[in-house]
Amino acid sequence: MAKTPQAIRGTQDIFGADAEAFAFVVETFERVRRLYRFRRVVMPVFEKTEVFSRAIGETTDVVSKEMYSFDDRGGESLTLRPEFTAGIARAFLSNGWQQHAPLKVATHGPLFRYERPQKGRYRQFHQIDAEILGAGEPQADVELLAMADHLLKELGITGVTLHLNTLGDGDSREAWRAALVDYFRAVKDELSEDSQERLEKNPLRILDSKDRRDQRFVADAPKIDDFLTDEAKAFFGAVTSGLDAAGVKWTRAESLVRGLDYYRHTAFEFIPDEGSEAAGKLGSQSTILGGGRYDGLMQSLGGAATPAVGWAAGIERLAMLVGDKGEPDADVIVVLEDDAQMASAQALISTIRKAGHSAELMATGSPRKRFDKAVKSGAETIVSLFSPDDGCLASRVRGSDEWQARIEELLARSRTSPRA
RNA sequence: GCGAUCGUAGCUCAGUUGGUUAGAGCGCCGGUUUGUGGUACCGGAGGUCGCGGGUUCGAACCCCGUCGAUCGCCCCA
Numbered sequence: 001m002a003k004t005p006q007a008i009r010g011t012q013d014i015f016g017a018d019a020e021a022f023a024f025v026v027e028t029f030e031r032v033r034r035l036y037r038f039r040r041v042v043m044p045v046f047e048k049t050e051v052f053s054r055a056i057g058e059t060t061d062v063v064s065k066e067m068y069s070f071d072d073r074g075g076e077s078l079t080l081r082p083e084f085t086a087g088i089a090r091a092f093l094s095n096g097w098q099q100h101a102p103l104k105v106a107t108h109g110p111l112f113r114y115e116r117p118q119k120g121r122y123r124q125f126h127q128i129d130a131e132i133l134g135a136g137e138p139q140a141d142v143e144l145l146a147m148a149d150h151l152l153k154e155l156g157i158t159g160v161t162l163h164l165n166t167l168g169d170g171d172s173r174e175a176w177r178a179a180l181v182d183y184f185r186a187v188k189d190e191l192s193e194d195s196q197e198r199l200e201k202n203p204l205r206i207l208d209s210k211d212r213r214d215q216r217f218v219a220d221a222p223k224i225d226d227f228l229t230d231e232a233k234a235f236f237g238a239v240t241s242g243l244d245a246a247g248v249k250w251t252r253a254e255s256l257v258r259g260l261d262y263y264r265h266t267a268f269e270f271i272p273d274e275g276s277e278a279a280g281k282l283g284s285q286s287t288i289l290g291g292g293r294y295d296g297l298m299q300s301l302g303g304a305a306t307p308a309v310g311w312a313a314g315i316e317r318l319a320m321l322v323g324d325k326g327e328p329d330a331d332v333i334v335v336l337e338d339d340a341q342m343a344s345a346q347a348l349i350s351t352i353r354k355a356g357h358s359a360e361l362m363a364t365g366s367p368r369k370r371f372d373k374a375v376k377s378g379a380e381t382i383v384s385l386f387s388p389d390d391g392c393l394a395s396r397v398r399g400s401d402e403w404q405a406r407i408e409e410l411l412a413r414s415r416t417s418p419r420a
Numbered sequence: 421g422c423g424a425u426c427g428u429a430g431c432u433c434a435g436u437u438g439g440u441u442a443g444a445g446c447g448c449c450g451g452u453u454u455g456u457g458g459u460a461c462c463g464g465a466g467g468u469c470g471c472g473g474g475u476u477c478g479a480a481c482c483c484c485g486u487c488g489a490u491c492g493c494c495c496c497a
Contacts, residue, residue: 006488061495065421083497111497116421118491127497194494205495259496269497287497314497366450368458375459384456396456 010115010123012316020325022126025318026108028154029128036147038106038130043087045110049077054300055086057261059201066113080112084129085262085294085310086301092133093303101134101306108315119283126315136307138235141266141293142242144309148289149248151313152270157321159276160288163253164243164268166236168228170296173264177203179222187217207255223254232265239266258292262300266309267292281320288321289313328358332399332407333374336363337386344393344414345385351414352407383407 007013014022033040053063068080081087084107097103108128117123130147132140145162152160167173180203188196192211199206207218228236243250250268258267269290272278282288291311298306332352336345345361352359360377362370374382381399388394395411397404 009488066495113496115495116493117489118493121496125497197494202495210493284492285497290497312497317497365448368452369450372458372460375457398456 008123010117012122012124017324017326018319020327021319021322022315024322024325025155025315026128029106029108029151032147032151032154033106033130035150036104036143038104038147041088041091041105041107043081043084043091043107043109046078046080047087047090049079051090051301052079052082052086055089055262055297056083060260062113062260066115068112068114082111082113083260084109084111084127084312085131085297088129088131088133088310089294089297089301089303089308092306093298093301098134098304098306102140103133104131105133106130118285120285120314120317120320122316127312128315128318129310129312131308131310133308134306135309136295138238138242138266140307141239141309142246142248144291144311145239145243145250145268146246146248148270148311148313152289155318155322157278157288157318159273159278160270160321161273162243162248162250162268163256163271164240164250164266165253165256166224166228166232166239166265167257167263167267167292168224168232169264172224172227172229172232176222176224176227179227180204180206183221184217191217202259204257205259207257218255225254235265258290262294262297263292264295265293268311270313278321282317285317288317329378329380330360331357331379332359332381332383332403333377333379334359334361335370335374335382335384336361337367337370337384339363339367340387341385341393347414348383348385348411351410355410381407383411 030040049067049069052067056063058064062082067082069077070079072078088105088107091097092103106129108126110124110126112124114123115121130144132144149162168176181199184191184195184199184203184206188199190213191199191206192209192213195206195209195211195214198209206214207221209215209218225233240250253269256267256269257263258269269287271286272282272288278288279286289311290313291309293307293309295305295307297308298304334345334349334352336342342363345363349359349361360379362374364370365373371382371384374384381397381403384396384398386394386396393415395407397407399407
């Protein structure tokens, strides 16, 4: 026999209760984004490689080692999207969506990153995503975060806190970065091996290193607050007071930095509280929703300076926190005890479904087992069809009085109009 | 890219210090009940023990390699 091909590493075949939880997350997101008047967009799964390399930053891990890139038949380098933001920014520029600014959009779908899979982390994973394009005022950040907070509540997720930071404007961020490099370079030999490397590539990340050798120095490291311009301070102040007014709980996270080059000003992550049930379910992954302001991104793609904010959340990670959604039982199960009544059974189940009730027909395998299966399925209402000696159709309904009456009525209807 | 653990039936797993024909539960298939009732009882099918080498009289078990999975590091959603 030929060998069965295996699934690609890091991909998932989502089924059963997991698929229900996944759908619950997406459906809830769709409902909430309408409340906030975010418009639906459907984006390509792949783009020219430069869309991502220019927007995200050549030196980031995502671009330098995690992209699924390939040459198409025309010799052009394409990449399976590792995130939504860059593609949405590209669409904003190439479709003239400036005319709709400020534009609030939402989308969801698969993303691809070549990483080692582990709990809550896959090579093909799925995100929900929300962006506000062409809005430079702190009110946009507040609205976006209020929606994220609202969504998590609608999903029933607790024990998660918004961690908030500001990276200042471009100049603030650069000055802070330079100061951090100076500070850590002086003690380079005492840092962890990872952080010695981060010093060159991504010095901001040393701040949230888990290594004790690094943590000794973090407390006295230069603070972003000392490098913020007055405007940047005022902006962050407006965001935080707006969140307070909107009833969104948050905590300041001075060392929170985001990995991608394009972030400015507001940066945030929703993270499970230490020791919470949510933290346990997520394994070593912590961030379930993250994002920030990316005022410089449009220019990196050759567009006019356009302020924007956005976030994305991992559907799989959210689905791990929403509890068991299970698959709902059928409203009605029709058990065909005599195959001679097959046509009647088909007519009845069709009528039941068209009346808006979920229904399943049990008509295969040993007739004696069919009723067993129906009972095991957990359905409250079971209709069995059989033929008494006269060969006519007879039925028995097991269920509440209300359902018995309803089924009798539907049965009568299916008899009089078999094509109903 | 690095590290740890683990691969036995469709699924979840047992399998003693290496020793006849590798087991259980669930699921699947069939049978039994002369029955408004049942999630019962009996039986059956299904396994190159991930794959390839090695050690041994003999390997699911020990050794090496390889593939895969899981979890962690890095990074991220």
